[in-house]
Amino acid sequence: QVQLQESGPGLVKPSETLSLTCTVSGGSISSYYxxxxxxxxxxxxxxxxxxxxxxxxxxxxxxxxxxTMSVDTSKNQFSLKLTSVTAADTAFYYCARELKEYYGSxxxxxxxxxxxxxxxxxxxx
Amino acid sequence: xxxxxxxxxxxxxxxxDRVTITCRARQSxxxxxxxxxxxxxxxxxxxxxxxxxxxxxxxxxxxxxxxxTDFTLTISSLQPEDFATYYCQxxxxxxxxxxxxxKVEIK
Numbered sequence: 001q002v003q004l005q006e007s008g009p010g011l012v013k014p015s016e017t018l019s020l021t022c023t024v025s026g027g028s029i030s031s032y033y034x035x036x037x038x039x040x041x042x043x044x045x046x047x048x049x050x051x052x053x054x055x056x057x058x059x060x061x062x063x064x065x066x067x068t069m070s071v072d073t074s075k076n077q078f079s080l081k082l083t084s085v086t087a088a089d090t091a092f093y094y095c096a097r098e099l100k101e102y103y104g105s106x107x108x109x110x111x112x113x114x115x116x117x118x119x120x121x122x123x124x125x
Numbered sequence: 126x127x128x129x130x131x132x133x134x135x136x137x138x139x140x141x142d143r144v145t146i147t148c149r150a151r152q153s154x155x156x157x158x159x160x161x162x163x164x165x166x167x168x169x170x171x172x173x174x175x176x177x178x179x180x181x182x183x184x185x186x187x188x189x190x191x192x193x194t195d196f197t198l199t200i201s202s203l204q205p206e207d208f209a210t211y212y213c214q215x216x217x218x219x220x221x222x223x224x225x226x227x228k229v230e231i232k
Contacts, residue, residue, distance in 0.1 A: 035221070044212070044223055044224075044225045044226050045169065045212055045214075045223040045226075046223070047220050047221040047222065047223070049220075050219075050221075058219045058220075059220075060219075060220040061126070061220065062220075094168055094169075101175075103175070109156075109157060109174060109175040109216065110157075110216040111159040111171055111174040111175075111214075111216060112159070112161070112169075112171065112214070113171040113174075113180070114171075115168035115169055115170070116168060117167075117168055118168050
């Protein structure tokens with residue numbers, strides 16, 4: 001089955017850029033939306049944005065000015081860059097596939113499955 | 126953004142209890158609503174999609190219902206492995222948004 005694995009530095013300095021990569025195994029990255037979701041320790045989930053394998057993106061307006069996502073289909077990977085980080089960006093970062101299924105009459109449903117195990121990124125000098 | 130509000134934020138229950146968690150959307154999301162379970166130190170796991178469809182492998186004691194703005198996740202007979210935090214999430218529009226979570230603890 002499809003598995004996702006996040007990778008990247010666990011410590012980033014304030015004002016610098018957070019960079020993470022998600023590697024997809026057990027299946028093709030093609031023809032899906034791929035999302036990044038974060039969770040500060042002990043808090044709730046925040047959707048950062050998503051990228052389609054064509055390169056089309058949707059970002060959360062709250063982070064849009066600082067976020068860039070990219071995809072490398074040859075490596076079955078997609079990536080997140082978050083610039084000008086502060087302590088508020090300290091969180092567990094998850095990658096996830098957004099599945100989409102047609103229910104008829106023009107109705108599509110989407111959900112996140114599977115998720116990566118998550119990686120903790122701490123912003124500190 | 127579509128705000129999602131869960132209630133209660135936490136609850137204490139015993140094994141065998143029936144547990145109900147509510148999720149309310151600020152506007153109609155029809156039935157574009159998913160539920161996830163998260164255990165400490167783990168990623169969220171999909172339980173229910175499209176408001177009431179049970180994900181493969183999820184036990185049938187877990188069910189979802191609702192439409193429009195009000196949704197419910199029910200565990201008919203709570204088992205030890207069900208103690209966790211539960212999140213609802215709307216997929217009606219972007220940005221995708223989650224409820225704040227409901228922590229189910231052992232009484």
